[in-house]
Amino acid sequence: MDAYDLITQNAAEVVTEDEVRSLAEDPDGKRAYVGYEPSGVLHIGHMLTANKLIELQEAGFEVVVLLADVHAYLNGKGTFEEIRETADRMREQFVAYGLDESNTEFVLGSEFQLDEEYTLDLHALELETNLSRAERAMAEIQSGDTATVAQAVYPLMQALDIVYLDVDLAIGGMEQRKVHMLARDTLPSIDEEAPTCLHTPLIADLSTGVGKMSSSAGVSISMEDSEEELREKVNKAFCPPSRDPEPADDGADRDNPVLQIFEYHIFPRFCDVVVERPEQYGGNLTYDDYESLAADLDSGELHPADAKGALADYLNELVAPGREKIREQRS
RNA sequence: CCGCUCUUAGCUCAGCCUGGUAGAGCAGCCGACUGUAGAUCGGCAUGUCCCCCGUUCAAUUCGGGGAGAGCGGACCA
Numbered sequence: 250m251d252a253y254d255l256i257t258q259n260a261a262e263v264v265t266e267d268e269v270r271s272l273a274e275d276p277d278g279k280r281a282y283v284g285y286e287p288s289g290v291l292h293i294g295h296m297l298t299a300n301k302l303i304e305l306q307e308a309g310f311e312v313v314v315l316l317a318d319v320h321a322y323l324n325g326k327g328t329f330e331e332i333r334e335t336a337d338r339m340r341e342q343f344v345a346y347g348l349d350e351s352n353t354e355f356v357l358g359s360e361f362q363l364d365e366e367y368t369l370d371l372h373a374l375e376l377e378t379n380l381s382r383a384e385r386a387m388a389e390i391q392s393g394d395t396a397t398v399a400q401a402v403y404p405l406m407q408a409l410d411i412v413y414l415d416v417d418l419a420i421g422g423m424e425q426r427k428v429h430m431l432a433r434d435t436l437p438s439i440d441e442e443a444p445t446c447l448h449t450p451l452i453a454d455l456s457t458g459v460g461k462m463s464s465s466a467g468v469s470i471s472m473e474d475s476e477e478e479l480r481e482k483v484n485k486a487f488c489p490p491s492r493d494p495e496p497a498d499d500g501a502d503r504d505n506p507v508l509q510i511f512e513y514h515i516f517p518r519f520c521d522v523v524v525e526r527p528e529q530y531g532g533n534l535t536y537d538d539y540e541s542l543a544a545d546l547d548s549g550e551l552h553p554a555d556a557k558g559a560l561a562d563y564l565n566e567l568v569a570p571g572r573e574k575i576r577e578q579r580s
Numbered sequence: 581c582c583g584c585u586c587u588u589a590g591c592u593c594a595g596c597c598u599g600g601u602a603g604a605g606c607a608g609c610c611g612a613c614u615g616u617a618g619a620u621c622g623g624c625a626u627g628u629c630c631c632c633c634g635u636u637c638a639a640u641u642c643g644g645g646g647a648g649a650g651c652g653g654a655c656c657a
Binding site for chain 1: 649650
């Protein structure tokens with residue numbers, strides 16, 4: 250696989266393709282980053298962007314993980330003390346998940362975001378940005394239902410982080426795209442380059458297939474889930490025998506979250522996927538890529554119940570080291 | 581600072597005017613049907629009615645005070 254394909258594999262979008270192509274010409278030493286608000290436990294959304302970081306490392310990129318303590322604070326996630334504590338735990342969980350510790354730069358936001366120069370640049374960006382634009386950028390990220398001034402500043406800091414961390418490629422889930430577009434629009438006004446961005450898809454809500462899986466409300470998969478919990482959550486997931494489910498009764502688009510997890514989480518990390526299946530249904534199946542598994546589910550060759558069993562097995566394997574780490578952290 | 585509106589089930593809200601400790605939809609849980617889930621059908625549950633004081637035999641409901649949230653307070657019309 251060439252560098253461009255590896256970089257863009259499983260991406261929902263890339264801004265812009267040309268910019269990524271030119272990065273792909275010589276990826277060695279190029280820098281990519283993701284920022285995360287520290288939270289106590291990694292969930293499946295964190296793991297999705299982490300997969301991309303792992304692939305970028307394979308492609309030769311230097312990877313920066315911003316543990317965005319100041320952002321979390323601005324977004325009302327707690328006191329600095331609480332947030333910093335979870336930042337530490339989060340770093341350890343990322344390493345347990347598979348980010349190469351010696352090859353990943355973990356940076357705490359407060360290490361540079363409180364410097365005078367940064368602050369003045371931030372004010373310059375504030376001057377260039379109206380409130381409604383900032384609010385729109387935050388719509389899918391903000392906690393609480395009405396935006397605070399802190400939350401208006403938040404996306405501007407993300408823009409500036411890209412400059413200060415000297416990043417060539419900004420990574421984020423699709424919920425980050427408006428922030429990144431704001432960064433592309435605004436940074437040139439302070440004589441900085443518009444960043445190149447790559448956005449990962451969002452996994453659909455596990456129980457309905459509509460919208461995105463919620464980490465706050467509803468069912469989500471996280472690193473602290475026991476094998477039994479994983480099995481139960483996967484088993485309860487919406488999974489028609491189709492890769493392209495019919496819209497819901499209210500017309501809302503639906504995806505197949507079980508397939509999505511295979512595509513974005515399992516196949517990127519495992520060469521072969523073995524679906525154990527009772528003899529009466531035809532015995533075990535082995536897949537070496539997502540396409541063939543999805544095609545079999547779609548055709549009826551692979552029953553959703555068997556796919557779910559396999560999904561729980563592999564998810565459990567992915568989560569196990571992190572779960573062990575969390576157990577340690579709590580003891 | 582001033583004014584208006586809101587606060588009842590996990591969520592969105594009804595009820596309060598005309599006091600007798602509460603309802604709907606959605607979500608949830610259980611069961612049936614499917615070798616998964618969903619859909620469908622059947623069943624089940626849930627509440628410091630924001631807090632305090634007062635009136636009353638009795639307050640979610642009336643009165644007073646307080647808290648939290650939202651919106652508004654130039655000009656023009």
